[in-house]
Amino acid sequence: MLPNLTIRQLQTFREVMRSGSISEASRTLLRTQPAVSTMIANIEKELGFNLFVREHGRLTPSPEAHYFLEEAEEVLDRLDRTVRTMSEFGTLDRGSLRIACHPASSGFFLPKVLAEFLKGRPDVKADLVMRSSQVIEDMIASQEFDIGLAETPRQRSSIRIEPFRLECVIALPEQDPLASKDVLTPADLENYPMAMLFSDHPDTLATQRAFAQCGATLNRRFVLRTSLPALPLVGAGLCGAIVDRITAATSPAPGVVFRRFTPVIASSIALLLPAQRPASILTTAFRDYLRQHLVQVENTLISTG
Amino acid sequence: MLPNLTIRQLQTFREVMRSGSISEASRTLLRTQPAVSTMIANIEKELGFNLFVREHGRLTPSPEAHYFLEEAEEVLDRLDRTVRTMSEFGTLDRGSLRIACHPASSGFFLPKVLAEFLKGRPDVKADLVMRSSQVIEDMIASQEFDIGLAETPRQRSSIRIEPFRLECVIALPEQDPLASKDVLTPADLENYPMAMLFSDHPDTLATQRAFAQCGATLNRRFVLRTSLPALPLVGAGLCGAIVDRITAATSPAPGVVFRRFTPVIASSIALLLPAQRPASILTTAFRDYLRQHLVQVENTLISTG
DNA sequence: TTCAGGCTATAAATTGGATTTATATCGTGC
DNA sequence: GCACGATATAAATCCAATTTATAGCCTGAA
Numbered sequence: 166m167l168p169n170l171t172i173r174q175l176q177t178f179r180e181v182m183r184s185g186s187i188s189e190a191s192r193t194l195l196r197t198q199p200a201v202s203t204m205i206a207n208i209e210k211e212l213g214f215n216l217f218v219r220e221h222g223r224l225t226p227s228p229e230a231h232y233f234l235e236e237a238e239e240v241l242d243r244l245d246r247t248v249r250t251m252s253e254f255g256t257l258d259r260g261s262l263r264i265a266c267h268p269a270s271s272g273f274f275l276p277k278v279l280a281e282f283l284k285g286r287p288d289v290k291a292d293l294v295m296r297s298s299q300v301i302e303d304m305i306a307s308q309e310f311d312i313g314l315a316e317t318p319r320q321r322s323s324i325r326i327e328p329f330r331l332e333c334v335i336a337l338p339e340q341d342p343l344a345s346k347d348v349l350t351p352a353d354l355e356n357y358p359m360a361m362l363f364s365d366h367p368d369t370l371a372t373q374r375a376f377a378q379c380g381a382t383l384n385r386r387f388v389l390r391t392s393l394p395a396l397p398l399v400g401a402g403l404c405g406a407i408v409d410r411i412t413a414a415t416s417p418a419p420g421v422v423f424r425r426f427t428p429v430i431a432s433s434i435a436l437l438l439p440a441q442r443p444a445s446i447l448t449t450a451f452r453d454y455l456r457q458h459l460v461q462v463e464n465t466l467i468s469t470g
Numbered sequence: 471m472l473p474n475l476t477i478r479q480l481q482t483f484r485e486v487m488r489s490g491s492i493s494e495a496s497r498t499l500l501r502t503q504p505a506v507s508t509m510i511a512n513i514e515k516e517l518g519f520n521l522f523v524r525e526h527g528r529l530t531p532s533p534e535a536h537y538f539l540e541e542a543e544e545v546l547d548r549l550d551r552t553v554r555t556m557s558e559f560g561t562l563d564r565g566s567l568r569i570a571c572h573p574a575s576s577g578f579f580l581p582k583v584l585a586e587f588l589k590g591r592p593d594v595k596a597d598l599v600m601r602s603s604q605v606i607e608d609m610i611a612s613q614e615f616d617i618g619l620a621e622t623p624r625q626r627s628s629i630r631i632e633p634f635r636l637e638c639v640i641a642l643p644e645q646d647p648l649a650s651k652d653v654l655t656p657a658d659l660e661n662y663p664m665a666m667l668f669s670d671h672p673d674t675l676a677t678q679r680a681f682a683q684c685g686a687t688l689n690r691r692f693v694l695r696t697s698l699p700a701l702p703l704v705g706a707g708l709c710g711a712i713v714d715r716i717t718a719a720t721s722p723a724p725g726v727v728f729r730r731f732t733p734v735i736a737s738s739i740a741l742l743l744p745a746q747r748p749a750s751i752l753t754t755a756f757r758d759y760l761r762q763h764l765v766q767v768e769n770t771l772i773s774t775g
Numbered sequence: 776t777t778c779a780g781g782c783t784a785t786a787a788a789t790t791g792g793a794t795t796t797a798t799a800t801c802g803t804g805c
Numbered sequence: 806g807c808a809c810g811a812t813a814t815a816a817a818t819c820c821a822a823t824t825t826a827t828a829g830c831c832t833g834a835a
């Protein structure tokens with residue numbers, strides 16, 4: 166029959182060995198002398214042999230006691246490391262984040278949010294990748310990644326979706342006379358040189374529909390893969406641009422002003438989370454943090470400068 | 471404030487993770503379901519975060535729970551090894567013996583006793599050295615060695631001494647007419663060729679005194695450092711020999727018979743143990759075992775063959 | 776739909792091991 | 806010889822773990 170030792174027994178034994186005395190140990194352990202005395206006696210009973218030789222009312226550790234001390238220290242140290250590590254999960258000081266984001270958020274928005282979130286958490290690992298929205302959907306469904314930010318996909322049982330409705334805005338050179346208006350219409354932009362995304366993109370399609378409905382001519386001067394490079398073009402006075410709200414809210418854009426547009430062109434961006442499996446504490450915290458920032462972008466009014 | 475985990479909590483958690491269910495775990499742990507349920511809840515409270523997501527009355531482990539499982543297994547394994555090792559001390563299956571013996575016991579007696587004692591204890595280490603009795607005394611006093619067997623030294627506070635009085639015997643060729651006698655006297659051995667130890671040795675001195683007292687002539691044909699090589703000389707019919715009891719009792723001696731001698735020449739052999747420090751369990755057991763064998767040698771009658 | 780049977784959670788009662796309180800014994804040093 | 810500091814032991818107490826009892830929830834079968 167093997168002995169059955171408890172952590173408390175190991176701690177008590179260690180302290181008795183360190184101090185060389187039961188009374189002394191009882192003081193540092195904030196217990197009474199009999200408590201320690203009986204606990205040591207119980208350990209000895211469990212082990213089946215004595216750890217100390219008692220003579221003249223003093224304790225002398227046996228060779229086995231010295232060996233046991235080394236073992237006990239290792240067990241206690243191991244447990245201590247575990248406890249420390251586990252409590253770091255609770256304080257968000259440990260863990261890993263696997264984040265997949267779509268092009269528009271990958272330039273400034275997500276890096277900024279992530280940087281803020283990780284400030285002061287040197288032991289948190291992060292894996293941040295940029296992919297097309299379709300690919301992100303699969304990466305979340307397959308649980309390769311913990312959090313996705315992409316254009317809202319159709320409902321799938323393997324993904325939890327939190328959508329945000331973000332109006333696109335018009336970027337204009339700040340000197341342009343149109344910048345005096347709060348809200349622009351297709352008529353205002355009749356034949357105005359514009360930078361826009363590729364033809365397939367929903368925002369492009371929606372813009373074309375808006376112009377067509379008003380009978381206005383859309384002048385697509387620049388075709389881009391992402392909105393970000395439009396900003397320097399606009400800043401240089403070469404064109405205006407239809408820009409998603411995330412890019413507009415976070416990217417540096419000297420010499421550019423943003424104005425609202427009617428009819429509203431809303432891109433539906435969503436937080437994607439793997440369904441079924443629980444998220445880690447860190448993922449949950451970052452999800453909350455990210456959501457908060459998205460809500461903020463959603464609610465920020467575009468004001469006339 | 472760091473959490474304070476117990477072994478029982480770790481064991482319980484591990485079982486819940488393994489079986490994937492509190493009810494199932496409670497069965498294998500031979501406890502009731504609420505006991506396990508509250509214990510898991512308490513672990514979560516201590517850690518400060520949940521390890522399982524409860525939905526539909528089922529548990530799903532969080533990523534942190536998987537990590538915690540690995541940690542818990544390591545702690546438990548470490549403790550398990552400790553417990554196993556410590557209980558081996560109790561069953562004498564582990565430990566080390568450092569034994570120093572004097573020449574007479576080093577040839578056959580101590581190796582035989584040690585071999586018997588270690589039978590079936592593959593993990594016990596032994597260090598057996600042969601030294602002069604004076605050196606052994608110091609090696610025990612300095613606690614370099616655990617057990618010494620040597621000629622009885624004077625009292626020292628750093629050594630505990632257990633003396634044994636062992637009569638020397640006469641070795642004779644079995645064909646010799648003297649072999650018919652039970653007890654020999656110096657007169658019987660008048661001018662008989664003898665193998666003996668060097669002149670300084672107490673047994674040699676005592677023998678010389680005995681012969682002198684009887685006015686008998688002692689014929690020292692062979693002078694040896696130990697008694698053992700005397701036996702083949704005696705067996706070959708070249709001489710008789712004064713042999714210490716330990717050598718006589720345990721060494722193979724074909725063609726040799728042993729007879730008592732008066733006046734008695736007694737060598738005082740002693741078990742030497744370090745004072746002050748407690749002996750290991752294994753040392754204590756071996757000391758008992760060795761003592762028993764010494765008593766046996768002490769009490770064995772030399773019978774006429 | 777309902778019912779049986781699986782799961783988990785919670786409250787209250789119980790238990791048992793750890794702890795405290797109280798006391799005895801032994802040695803050492805003054 | 807006596808105070809002091811050590812350890813051991815017994816009895817009382819306390820607290821955490823466990824059991825008992827119960828309720829809620831979901832699933833699958835009738």
